[in-house]
Amino acid sequence: WIKTVGGYTVVDVRLSGVRKEYDGVTALEEVSIHVEDGEFFTLVGPSGCGKTTTLRAIAGFEEPTAGTVQFGRRDMTGVPPEDRDVGIVFQNYALFPHMTVAENVGYGLRFRDPPGAMTRDERVESLLELVDLADFGNRKPDELSGGQQQRVALARALAPGPDVLLLDEPMSALDARLRDDLRTQVSRIQSDLGITTIYVTHDQEEALAISDRVAVMHDGRIEQIGRPEDVYRRPESRFVAEFVGENNVFSGETVAHETRGSLVTVGDHEFRIEGTTDEHLTFCVRPEALRLGTGENTFLATVEATEFLGEAFRVHLDWDGRPVTLRVPEAPKKERVRVGFDADDAHVVEGGTPELVE
Ligand code: ATP
Numbered sequence: 001w002i003k004t005v006g007g008y009t010v011v012d013v014r015l016s017g018v019r020k021e022y023d024g025v026t027a028l029e030e031v032s033i034h035v036e037d038g039e040f041f042t043l044v045g046p047s048g049c050g051k052t053t054t055l056r057a058i059a060g061f062e063e064p065t066a067g068t069v070q071f072g073r074r075d076m077t078g079v080p081p082e083d084r085d086v087g088i089v090f091q092n093y094a095l096f097p098h099m100t101v102a103e104n105v106g107y108g109l110r111f112r113d114p115p116g117a118m119t120r121d122e123r124v125e126s127l128l129e130l131v132d133l134a135d136f137g138n139r140k141p142d143e144l145s146g147g148q149q150q151r152v153a154l155a156r157a158l159a160p161g162p163d164v165l166l167l168d169e170p171m172s173a174l175d176a177r178l179r180d181d182l183r184t185q186v187s188r189i190q191s192d193l194g195i196t197t198i199y200v201t202h203d204q205e206e207a208l209a210i211s212d213r214v215a216v217m218h219d220g221r222i223e224q225i226g227r228p229e230d231v232y233r234r235p236e237s238r239f240v241a242e243f244v245g246e247n248n249v250f251s252g253e254t255v256a257h258e259t260r261g262s263l264v265t266v267g268d269h270e271f272r273i274e275g276t277t278d279e280h281l282t283f284c285v286r287p288e289a290l291r292l293g294t295g296e297n298t299f300l301a302t303v304e305a306t307e308f309l310g311e312a313f314r315v316h317l318d319w320d321g322r323p324v325t326l327r328v329p330e331a332p333k334k335e336r337v338r339v340g341f342d343a344d345d346a347h348v349v350e351g352g353t354p355e356l357v358e
Pocket of ligand 1 (some may be wrong): 047
């Protein structure tokens, strides 16, 4: 694909101390990110945390109030969007309804010649092939499914051979099945082309599934940057622990330090967890790390509700007024159950020494 589609150069994207204010509203406090060349990098976070503003600053639709955006060594301050060599796909397909699919893709070439030695028609054809729509060139957008329309939008964004691909919630208008299919296709296309890609989503599951690295955003700041498995397994803050995947978060006090770990209390219960903890601490245990009946640490809780998920049951418990969720292969048979977890399944997010806790 790189040969036939061609024309992409790889650049890295660096945001240094980017701040954005709109008449008294601070959308971005301080955002510093280094997206490596060829990387699939995702900005994830709840509504209003600043994902779109960050993407718009990279695209050039917004000038930062402070800080810089660089593509490779080039400082993009003052460079308008059309001179930045970015391809953009938005949430709503934004295809031209009166144009055919091929004309829509060709529209991406209105400002520049196709990269390589291709004619426009060859370029359009190769892009339609890339997004698996080779036979759809003569259709109108309203004759396509939502997922197909987004693939046309992707082909149009890629047509001029941009340096950077920016995707803002491109799947959020699609139903779950189409979203899954498109996710797989976008991921394949991105890795075939090796184009530096920055993706925005509020869906943490999608972010984990599709990205080389993710940046979790909260209130205009970056909370954590890392590979999906690191962000999931080693959240660095309570916010990340609760936003990325399901989690049980407990606050407690340290009562003693032992050779390998600490004794902590949560309410009246004493647990042993790994690492050296401070007087006050917050730790989390994933629902899949909790077990029925066994574990180094156990407590008694009351079953409130059980949901069948297909591969497991999700059980909602009440533990002396604290909500607890676990995922188990079999539904509990009693109303009062003993729940257990091992010392190394507890991950300290506040009041710990992360390198020791791991
Ligand atoms: P969503 O997932 O809902 O799109 P987001 O994470 O993309 O949210 P942004 O759209 O970047 O968040 O918005 C960040 C903050 O900046 C919000 O509080 C928003 O209200 C504010 N904001 C964004 N654009 C403007 C604007 N043009 N004028 C004033 N405030 C703005």
